[in-house]
Amino acid sequence: MNNPEDLKLVTLATSTLTRSGAQQAAALRDNTGRTYVAINVASPELTLDACEAVLTVALASGITGIESVVYAGTESARIQVIKAFDTSASIFYFSPEGQTHAL
Template sequence: MVDAAGQSGGGAVPSGPELDPEDAKIVTLARSARARTGAAEGAAVRDTDGRTYAASTVALPSLRLTAVQAAVAAAVASGAEGLEAAAVVTDAGELDAESRAAIRDLGAGATVLVADAAGVVRAVLA
């Protein structure tokens, strides 16, 4: 596992609510995506077939995507037809409207985990 400072370490993902292993996995993937790039946010989504996709914020002069939008785009580009769950690691207090819309486009009933840089889940949105 990689922490917010980019350091490797073992152990379970810290969390507020008890997470099942598949949800803990997407929180870990989101943390890793954020740490790997040093981006503002990291996100991971799980499609209805159980496949996972992770991404970080994209902030280029010609292209801006939230981490969630980038992860959803990766899922769609790989043929995903629906989402079961999403996780976003962010320092922001709330999940932005653009990210919520991207999740709804592919997974209206998807569970959304919002975690801090340490992987502590602060909110579970349905």
Template sequence: MSVPADPGGLDPEDAKIVTLARSARARTGAAEGAAVRDTDGRTYAAASVALPSLQLTALQAAVAAAVSSGAPGLEAAAVVTDAAMIDSGSLNAVFDLAPAAPVLRADTSGAVVQIHTSETAS
């Protein structure tokens, strides 16, 4: 589903994870930044990992951080990227843990350009 690029239209908690994702991306200079919010309200941010022995998208890394910290589930996720889409492996990492969680895709300015749900992911 496409959404208006108006950040003022976002729920404040969703705007927060977009901001965290932007910060993770900028801090590391990575291709992507991501953040997730768990069902307790805690947030986890990560950037893409590109090592010879380990490759993770930013969203996979953020989900892994949440899971390894004992997150009981996820409420929402955000990815900041120049890419035209979020890869299915990244979306599935969220939906494996939280089938109903929305995944926001934002451009590098932080404008949300798409929201994925488990119904729209294929």
């Protein structure tokens, strides 16, 4: 990860994770440079991982493309929702050990 804008997404995702106490947090930058954050939702009525939640928030704002997504916390099995929306989106996982993995 060499893009300074992606490093900002790491900061957004990790600070949201810490502040919220959630299992996962994700930060998304759209193709206009706007950023969005979300956490996972786990209730009997609704379950979203952080990637699904951040995409939902971004879609509500009318995004047309995704540049990059960083998620932190427990690993997500649902990154395919990001790739289904924009196949060119970069996706990174920031592990609890502090390592960034491109997906």
